[in-house]
Amino acid sequence: MPAGPNGSHTLDQWIQAGKKLEHKNHVTADQRQVIESIAKFSGYMDQIQHHPDSLNLTPDEQALAQRDLPTLAFVKAAGTTTLNLNDPNLQPEMLQIAKQAPALFALLQRKDVKIWTDVSPVKADTVIGRPPGGQFLHVTVDGNPVSEAEISSLVQRYSLAYGEDRPSAVAGALIPGLHLENDASLQALMKASDNARMQYAKHQIDALTSGPPT
Secondary structure: OOEEEEEEOOHHHHHHHHHHHHHOOOOHHHHHHHHHHHHHHHHHHHHHHHHHHHHHOOOOHHHHHHEEEEEEEHHHOOOOOOOOOOHHHHHHHHHHHHHHHHHHHHHHHOOOOEEEEEOOOOOOOOOOOOOOOOEEEEEEOEEEEOOHHHHHHHHHHHHHHHHHHHHHHHHHHHHHHHOHHHHHHHHHHHHHHHHHHHHHHHHHHHHHHOOOOO
């Protein structure tokens, strides 16, 4: 691929390189998902690091890039179009998750998970889903409410957590039931993100420790 500024390549170049690799090797559907995911992740890593203006990052994404570039690349590659902690279309609970754990937020977005609390009963004339002294907890996955048994279990997690940690506690408890291990594309992204984080950390440490001898 022809390199751009600082030896970088555009997101489209990475994606096209992935497609060429697919055609050359006659890959399976699962292998294609893996290649496309890694190409997209690599493209976002490249552009965020060398040419972030090309991505029109929100202020929240810019802040995340400064403290954890691989996580932002994962969030973008996983399909979260923008990370905006002032998005009026998101419930306060979902915004809190996005603030505390952007990667977890991206996983929830992948399955269209919504978590919120309000005064509306989960089931009419019952206290199902209501923690002691609080509002009713609501959780939907792909637009469908979770079962009464599951919401009761999630309420326990919610009640045991502290304040602003409650939405993330509920989200974390949901993850096993989402069966994300069956999503080959997402699994490839997670591995690429973990590897990039280790390499990026090593690069940062090397940069900090490679100054002139004293």
